[in-house]
Amino acid sequence: MARPKSEDKRLALIDATTRAVAEFGLGAATSLIARKAGVAEGTLFRYFATKDVLFNEVYYHHKQDLGTELMKSYDQSLPVKERARKIWNSYIDWGLVNIDARKAMSQLVVSGKITKETLQKIFDEFPELRQLSNESITNEYLTCGESPFGDAIFFALAETTMEFAAKEQERKQDYMAAGFDVMWRGMTKA
Amino acid sequence: MARPKSEDKRLALIDATTRAVAEFGLGAATSLIARKAGVAEGTLFRYFATKDVLFNEVYYHHKQDLGTELMKSYDQSLPVKERARKIWNSYIDWGLVNIDARKAMSQLVVSGKITKETLQKIFDEFPELRQLSNESITNEYLTCGESPFGDAIFFALAETTMEFAAKEQERKQDYMAAGFDVMWRGMTKA
Amino acid sequence: MARPKSEDKRLALIDATTRAVAEFGLGAATSLIARKAGVAEGTLFRYFATKDVLFNEVYYHHKQDLGTELMKSYDQSLPVKERARKIWNSYIDWGLVNIDARKAMSQLVVSGKITKETLQKIFDEFPELRQLSNESITNEYLTCGESPFGDAIFFALAETTMEFAAKEQERKQDYMAAGFDVMWRGMTKA
Amino acid sequence: MARPKSEDKRLALIDATTRAVAEFGLGAATSLIARKAGVAEGTLFRYFATKDVLFNEVYYHHKQDLGTELMKSYDQSLPVKERARKIWNSYIDWGLVNIDARKAMSQLVVSGKITKETLQKIFDEFPELRQLSNESITNEYLTCGESPFGDAIFFALAETTMEFAAKEQERKQDYMAAGFDVMWRGMTKA
DNA sequence: GATGAATGAGAATTCATTCAT
């Protein structure tokens, strides 16, 4: 098969990259990453052709992980607001657990190193989640179905909420509720 | 006293850094920056001791510029909502004019290279702006005067709005209004 | 286990450094050293973490070489004076053969770049040689067993002798004998 | 006159260089030296055309200072041995007082940066001192009048003595006497 | 005559990537 030998090593490299980027930024050396992953310097390049490819795969990996996590909370049977709140809470929780992933990704997004292809792949993968924001948004200034802006706002608010919840974990519940409140009141009509 | 150090060169370097970082990320070489600024490589280091110091000053410069710009729109005599809207609009406008600054800063914030001192200096500089969000926020989950979280949400929403307004400039007014709407409804009571 | 690190390259680098320092002083560029050694610039730093580490290893290498050489002349069965003379002659000879090493080391010793650890390592390595000067020194002003001062004098005289012997190699025997004479008469009683 | 304005500044620069080289080696930056001397960076080069010229003048300055100091102890009326001892003691004392000068000079001598002209100038300046060693040396292996080697040995022993006296100042008298003893016994006949 | 801003050629060191083992 095309995929090289060990899936373990692949994951170890992705994990090591996440931690290295969280700690040292995008300038983290590939040799450091390899060391953190417990593999040889050269091995990294057998799994990922270049550092940028590695970065894209790291980004994709975590986004997918997050998406999967959120889907577990997606419950069609719930009323829209409760459906949204469950997703929201899962999102914040994921962020608090995957601190390094969040740090690494915040650098990756703005770096310009994540390709359109990577972004598209993720976009395509969880249509249900996007649908959710479509359902809840009702804003007179935006034509209906203006999902990308709604998505972005949802994420932006969630990111902000996470940041504060991470800093003051004991007030996590407060921030979670307050953030959701802002999001919900902001994005839905009356 | 020989030649005085030139404020022009300082500004040229800050501007060059902004453009270089917007285009190439934080890895942009100091030699490139110096070339863009029209000065010798060594000159850069007479104005900024290290690349990180340069980055901090670039960040500070733009934040201050933004703050000053917003303060021009700050009109105590207006009702709170209109006061907030004027600031909001100025913010979005600033972001659309200073595209490179915005790109550069988004990388700088998450990079971990901006020191606490720099952040504090900016924080201290525009107390009126922070007061504004205090006045408008009324959220049952947040104890009154929870300004930092409110600030952060304001900024996060504005950033998101800018991004979309920048991508589709012809719909700038729509995004501006929609963004403000989300912010206002989200952050104020009823 | 891939290629092993090559002892040849290590030695080539030490040799190249010795020659470069002898010719250009401690300011000799690492790029020049690498070129002289026939390796890439980066390679130098895989063998020696920094230029200073390289310098310490160069110093250690030659001191050890010298010590080993002297030990070959160490003959316990000879009367003390003859034992000392053999060592002395070996020392001068070593210096005349290893001209670059001597030049390089004279710069290294006074540079302050040789660490205490390096000096200690060498000190510990050839106890017999230090014992020799202990045996011969009998000076009424110094308490017996004042070896470090005796050692230093032995070396200082030998260095001086080498210098002159190197400049006028045809009179090497004269300088060798005269130097030893000064040393022996100076350091022993009657 | 040819000499530029202030002799004070000249001396301040020589002194600053001495201290800077003692502390940081020959790599000490000219800007640091200027700062230590309390003058502007550019001023240094109005007094000394290049860094190497500066180094030569520093060397010359201290050697001359030392020579002058020794000449104060030169007393033709004393018997040779006592004449020599007084000089010896002055030498050691000078070294203990001028620690930075000694450190700086030890680096300068071996650096290859001191020109033949500088060395010659000093050589010519104190003929009496060289004569002294001529008078005292009587070594069967060295043809009479072999002054340079005798000089060198005298200096080498004195340097070594200084080093130890500097390290253990409370035993200065012991080292002074022991060093002289070695020198005298070594260099004179019976 | 003094100043210190400006310069740009190097300096040491790093690092993504290649390739012999």
Added chain:
DNA sequence: GATGAATGAATTCTCATTCAT
């Protein structure tokens, strides 16, 4: 397939020296 030695271009930063003020 894995390894890690080797590479050399690129990077940040330094510094002797020049020259406008």
